Structure formats: structure tokens, C-alpha cells
Amino acid sequence: MSGRNPLKPLNGLDFEKEDICEVIFSHKKTVKACRLFLDWLKNNGNESSRAQVSSFARELASGHVSESFTYKRSNFYRTVLKKLMALGFISLQPRFDAEKRSGTRYVYAPIRQSIPKRPPLGERSFWTLAWEVAKQWNKEFEG
Numbered sequence: 001m002s003g004r005n006p007l008k009p010l011n012g013l014d015f016e017k018e019d020i021c022e023v024i025f026s027h028k029k030t031v032k033a034c035r036l037f038l039d040w041l042k043n044n045g046n047e048s049s050r051a052q053v054s055s056f057a058r059e060l061a062s063g064h065v066s067e068s069f070t071y072k073r074s075n076f077y078r079t080v081l082k083k084l085m086a087l088g089f090i091s092l093q094p095r096f097d098a099e100k101r102s103g104t105r106y107v108y109a110p111i112r113q114s115i116p117k118r119p120p121l122g123e124r125s126f127w128t129l130a131w132e133v134a135k136q137w138n139k140e141f142e143g
Contacts, residue, residue: 020136024087025080033060033071034080038140040065046141047093047109053081081108088113089137110141 021034040056041048048056059065061073084090090110097105113134120127 020140030079033076036065047107049107053108113138
């Protein structure tokens with residue numbers, strides 16, 4: 001492991017860019033893997049099972065998701081999915097499943113960030129940056 005942090009530092013965030021993946025991640029391959037995952041998740045109705053995400057990660061690693069682009073499965077889980085979950089943008093959520101014996105299955109789903117309509121007052125601070133990132137995330141999954 002290289003020890004490099006795939007997240008951008010707070011003062012390196014560029015909110016003029018429209019892509020939330022470019023705001024969060026700094027490496028081009030990670031940005032593209034994140035974008036492909038978010039597009040895939042939206043096409044799946046904004047939720048997918050663990051098996052579906054595993055299948056996506058395998059296809060991403062083999063280059064079947066996007067022509068001439070591969071991203072290791074372990075890097076996808078460790079860098080993209082884990083960071084999105086750690087930041088509170090995606091979570092494993094329970095869903096009722098009548099066919100399953102336990103009645104519950106878990107799906108990865110984006111979390112809508114509850115933020116006020118106006119940004120926090122004052123100069124550029126952590127809270128202002130967090131508000132901007134959450135606003136862009138919500139815009140990504142509006143409908």
C-alpha cells in the first residue's frame with residue numbers, strides 16, 4: 001500500500017467542478033471509477049445488493065464497464081466504496097424481502113444529506129466546505 005490519501009485536502013476542494021467525484025477524490029483513475037459506480041448505481045434504481053456490487057467490481061477490474069479502463073477490485077472496495085461509506089454518502093440499508101427466510105436483505109444505497117437551504121455564515125470553514133460537498137452529493141441523486 002502506498003500510504004497516499006486518495007481524498008483531497010479541504011483547501012484543495014474545487015466547487016466550480018460539477019462532478020462530485022472530482023471534488024472528493026484526487027486521482028484520475030479513482031475519479032473515473034467513482035463516476036462509473038455512481039452512474040451504475042443510478043441505473044440500478046439507486047440501490048444494489050452486495051452481490052450486484054461485487055459483480056460490478058469484477059466487471060470494472062476486467063474492463064467490461066468502460067472501454068480501455070480497468071480498476072482493481074480491491075482498490076474499488078478499499079478506495080471508492082469504503083471512502084464513500086466513511087463519509088456517510090453510501091450505506092448498507094436493510095430492505096424487506098419476503099422470499100428470504102430472515103425477511104431482510106441489505107443493499108448499498110446513497111444517503112441524502114440533510115442540510116439547510118443556505119450555507120453557514122462566515123468565512124470558508126470546515127462547515128461551509130461540508131455543506132458544499134453535501135449539496136453537490138444531493139444534486140447528484142436528485143430526480
